[in-house]
Amino acid sequence: MTVTIYDVAREAGVSMATVSRVVNNNPNVKPQTRKKVFEAIDRLGYRPNAVARGLASKKTTTVGVVIPDISNSIFSEVARGIEDIANMYHYNIILCNADKKKEKEIRVINTLLEKQVDGLLFMGGTVTEDHIQAFKTSSVPIVLCGTTDENHLMPSVDIDHEAAAYDAVKLLVGQGHTKIGMISGTLHDPANGYARYQGYKKALEESGLSVSEDMVRIGNYRYESGYDVMKYFLELSDRPTAIFAATDEMAIGAIHAIQDNGLKVPEDFSVISVDNIRMASMVRPQLTTVAQPMYDIGAVSMRLLTKLMNKENVELSKVLLPHEIINRKSVAHV
Incomplete structure (x- = not known):
């Protein structure tokens, strides 16, 4: 009993x-x-009984975290940052995987709010009007982690995705590349997709280079789509000499497609991307990439949420963290 x-x-x-x-x-x-x-x-x-204590104090010391894809290593690093700060401030975490499906994200958000969490972190993914409507029903603070809403109304912690992509493509241009292909995420995604495409486009235009539809293909952020898109580039009669991939995982897929076709990186193709997942330093050649401070994004998001939950003074509710280029072995001069 x-x-x-x-x-x-x-x-x-x-x-x-x-x-x-x-x-x-x-x-x-x-x-x-x-x-x-x-x-x-x-x-x-x-x-x-934590539930009974929560009812009495009107606090559950629990935070809900919506993660878009638990199998993606980049989100595990964000989650680690969240958990470390949560432990420091004596909060428990309920981590929910949403499989990058809007309907599931909305359902998970509502379920966590019904569980009487003290706050919510929404990690990654596109923030639609349906998400905003779900957030509006919340009586507890919500912070966007690694993403932003279109109108920048919600508290958020992220990097400047357009600037990160711009810096990556400018590095390729600086190495003499004039034909640069892009393996993009969906352009409906304001951060990893559209913003990174805009950074690619801006870097080319500022360098006096044209943006060709044939040089941009959409992937789904995963290895397989990077591999498949690179096969498309390899079959072009006027092939690019460099590839900018919106994520490391797609870039690694592109590297392997190049190698499987008897070609070399960076001798035949230069490859660069954004994220700096652990695999970027394990692949051969090691991948040059723009590093997102993933742990810091999680940690700063959780700290911002604790301030909002405790009604502390918050000077800046929209935080942009710095990115940096990690030069490795996958980019060469032409």
Whole structure:
């Protein structure tokens, strides 16, 4: 049978109010009494009812996190940053995978809010009007983590995706490349897709280079789509000499497609991307990429959320973290 606070009080020979004060770390309990209560808790195997305590305090010390794809290593690093800061401030995390499906994201958001979480982190993915409507029903703070809403109304922590892509393509231009293909994410995605495409386009136009539809193909952020799109580029009569991929995973797929066709990186094709996942330094040649500070995005998002949950003063609710180019072995001069 479930052990109750009444059982602990009887075992320790104190009132239920005293047990409650001990469990909730109230300082107004004598050390000797506190010791008796903890000994009774250990003997009986009592576990405080977090739901009941939450109802009483109107806080569950729990934060919901919506993650778009739990199998993608880049999101695991963000989640690590979230969890480390959550532990520091004594919050528990409920992590929910949404499979990059809008309907599932909306359902998960509503489920977490029904669970009476104290705050919510929405990680990645496109923020649509349906998401905004779901967020509006929330009575607790919500922070966008690694993404932003179109009108920049929600608190958020991210990088400047357009600037990251711009810097990557300018590096290729600086190495003498004039025919640069792009493996893009969906242009409906404002961050990893559209913003990175805009950065690619801006870098070419500022360098006096034309933007050709034949040089841009849409992938789904994963390895297989990078491989397939690179096969398309390889079959062009006027092939690019360099590839900018919107994600490392697609870039690695492109590298392997090049190698499987008997060609070399960077001798025949230069490849650059954005993210800096662990695999970027494991592939051969090692991948030159624009690093997102993924751990920091998670950590800063969680810290911002704790401030909002505790009604602390927040000077900046829309945070842009810096990115940096990590030069490795996949880009060469032509």
